[in-house]
Amino acid sequence: MQYRTPLLTLSLLIAWQNPVFAAPGNTCTGQALSKTFASGASWNLCWEPRQAEGIVLSQVTYKAPNHAARRVLGEAALSQVETALDDGSVAPLFLTTEAGFGGNNLQTLNAAACTNGTLHATSGRNVLCDTTRNHGYSYKYTTQRQGQLWELSSHSQIGSRNYAVRWRFYENGTIEPSLGLSGELPVVDASATQYGWPAMQSGKIATGFTDHALWRLDFDLDTTHANDVVEEIISTPSADRLRKTKTITRLNTETGRNFDPETKRFWRIRDGILTNGSVGQISYELIPNRYDHSRANSSNTPWLANDVFFTRYNACEKHAANNPTSNCTANVSQFVNAESLNQQDIVVWYKQSYHHLPRSEDSNRIGTVWSSFQLLPRDWHSTNPF
Template identity: 85%
Template sequence: MQYRTSLLALSLLTLWQAPALAAPGNTCTGQALSKTFASGASWNLCWTARQAEGIVLSQVTYKAPNNAARRVLGEAALSQLETALDDGSVTPLFLTTEAGFGGNNLQTLTTQDCAGGTLHADSGRNVLCETTRSHGYSYKYTTQRQGQLLELASHSQIGSRNYSVRWRFYENGTIEPSVGLSGELPIVDASAAQYGWPAMASGKIATGFTDHALWRLDFDLDTSNANDVVEEITSTPSTDRLKKTKAVTTLSTETGRSFDPETKRFWRIRDGILSNGSVGQLSYELVPNHYDQSRANSSNAGWLAQDVFFTRYNACEKYATNNPTSNCGSNTSQFTNGENINQQDVVVWYKQSYHHLPRSEDSNRISTVWSSFQLLPRDWHSTNPF
């Protein structure tokens, strides 16, 4: 198969020594980048390019107008990506066995790739595009306000696939990581219609596939990295479904959890000490997308068995699976080994799964498919700061 052959050809690569993760603290890894909006809201962060993950962000700090600047993330990056074809075959892991999103796979950008924006270089190559965009209404009621966002984007070419990794930092404090897929369709013989969709004028079948992406988010809220608290929040309907009862449970030990539409289950990571000056405690909420495909696990693998994993920071836990360090677990299901995470440095491993059944319009260039989620401020302020 053309698609699989082009990917497997890349498996003949030179192995590298994976770099250590940034230690907890206030260390800026790489180059500093900042954006201040006209409102006075601002984002400050550092970025670097690594062989496996591509662009990695660290010390991500947000400041609302007339409020103090507070750190949100100590480090954040795409941690693993795998494609499983509907015919049962699975590609090599893109971040660790396909030479990564960085290195030569990280594309050199031109002004055409970054229209209206600013290019940033690593090792003499422009690899990151920074743009400022309007995102529509921040709110609209008796008054209204249009908001802006800072967007950082990079592109990695691996075999016949192109992945765009995009981070959006909204003026209101929301963070939206996303990964976009384009490239060529995976083509098999026309006899394999049960695995795909007729998408070529020749009658050839484009195989359906599922992308599994897993992000690593090291929360270090405000000044301390060692007092995070994870809370699971549910709204359970009554028997007659006319009421929903809220429950908040603190997750005390490392665990993997899955979304539940019936109970509207979600999670927030809050600071163990600080409040917003009113009744709320500073926190960020995990807001999923593609909720309908959250349980996908094509290869029945441990690292795909849950939608989100919560672990205590460990320097050797670098990648969601195929983790190369001998004195650490090999994947997130092994990272969750019962350590205490209450009032500790918490790392969130969030899984996105997206099944794509090709269509004729994807021939022979896949129309970009985006998968995203949001990190939303919850009680970060006592009132709307805008």
Template identity: 85%
Template sequence: MHYRTPLLALSLLALWQSPAFAAPSTACNGQTLSKTFASGASWNLCWAVRPAEGIVLSQVTYKAPNNAARRVLGEAALSQLETAFDDGSVAPLMLTTEAGFGGNNLQTLTAPDCAGGTLRADNGRNVLCETTRSHGYFYKYTTQRQGQLLELASHSQIGARNYSVRWRFFENGTIEPSVGLSGELPVVDATAAQYGWPAMKSGKIATGFTDHALWRLDFDLDTTHANDVVEEITSTPTTDRLRKTKAITALNTETGRSFDPETKRFWRIRDGILTNGSVGQISYELVPNHYDASRANSSNASWLAQDVFFTRYNACEKYAANNPTSACGGNVSQFANAESINQQDVVVWYKQSYHHLPRSEDSNRISTVWSSFQLLPRDWHSTNPF
């Protein structure tokens, strides 16, 4: 009998742990959407609406001309957004305490909202605009090639602010998530000149603010989700700044990392096995943006202390902050608790921070402020497929 208690305890522990690290679903979550360009390149994905995140994409697959289709992302969405004002005040979290980007906050779109595109409906409401656009040169040398992209856009109204969430899927495999802010200036004060800018005819001061948007990107490269590898790549200049030395370091455990303009630090998520048929292992590179706002953390919050977090997939880790599931940590800094991410299912939590000092042109209506980054195929092919 004295052997049964430890065995029972181990069995119960295994049962308790198994849901957290259960494999993510490979089924389509919601409605399918596909785009095939004239070149033969194509994107296929699924999309659905959730109350907090708004539009959620899943099973995102890319195919280059004369190449096999490969999955890039198992799931992708905005996972939290906070506004911190320059006077020290902080607005409620948009996704979890302000009723989210979905539900009644997700706007019903009309034809003028989707000029030249196609409206997509969820539960009888048009909430997504699908458009194909030209984006200019793929390349221009002895020959030239123009390219196209697929754009998916939705809009959420939260109080006096309007947020546009835009996904661009380029013909060459690049993905560009973006969030755009419009609406009315959020805080106006008559005296706090040190925190803002005179933006009203009355002379009132519009307070400056920083938007922190965190994206959740579950990479499931190709057919197998659980063999991802994260690498940090740096190019460090020599003392005389005439040369740069490349270094590649594998990140083997969950961690948070910050940008470093001096070493041109960036990251890639690669498949642990599959190559491009030549010397490279297929991967996607995270191309950071807004280095000037990196490490912005005016509220000294742990989930904003790093610019990017890498964690192992856990079904209950949904929101970068104010995560409601009791079985998980409360925010992404707690998700990163040193579990192995080597040859595992990796989730990337990427922070976009943008500081906006208002100007007179923002009075009455803020001209849309866009903040974006890119996911770029690296060694996805052995040569340029175009």
């Protein structure tokens, strides 16, 4: 770490090949996996490793106690991670498609990496850890209830960095995808103080960097994958800040949208037909996180210009950037081409940006930094099922 080195060596790069894309519907690709909690709530899904994305989940269904199981996601994965150094000395790299979170970069896990959990293998290697954890109160009022979550995690080593991809499936139906960064500082410079931090006892400067991660979430609510709707929900404060006015707008065509710290803005994907048996239409809402990094756009590129994109399913639209272009376009900003979102198969592309300005504590190992967001059931049931 005493010399300036590239973030990735050429030996870590892979020759890109067009991947085989799964069609929408009820097809389970890979291995089936399930978790049933003591309450009777359960999750069922399939998983498989891919060269670019690493672990990909499909046919994710949730069942609350004494209720029928319903599908939430047809497919879900980390679509792309771009990393860019603050000093601009190395061109931004697409870690997913240029290096790959799968293949040899997908780490073999041992028991120490999966404490109190179960390891799952593919091609003779344990690559997925399955654990169950307590998460605290599900609710507390005149009565109380402690809840649990089911966690699936994998690790990918790319150059000097280690990325943990973690999915948490809560007993109450919440889904929390997370990306964890650790490893070694990739670049050290002796003079570029304006681009980094003196992280070494010798006074060496560790250069800052930004990671942009985009998740691809193919929503296929319940039994029919092509009848979903996207709604934007905003609570706007009055001038005196004493009231908030709610507005709900259906997004009828493909679009990119941004967070707004001044208003409460979020989105939900709802089934175009099915209700919860009462007044609500079943849906999942997107709970944003890390507003402080939401407008980051290292290279001033269109695919980073929005915090979330909504598109209609297209089999070749797999990677938010550096997407294979033989039958498709290059990035998510081009996927947005005015196709209808009304009663369609909806794909959500959620961006997480994180700027890391090193500190002395990172000099030998970067303390793991987690970036996460949540998908929360809204009107999935007519009452709290617990």
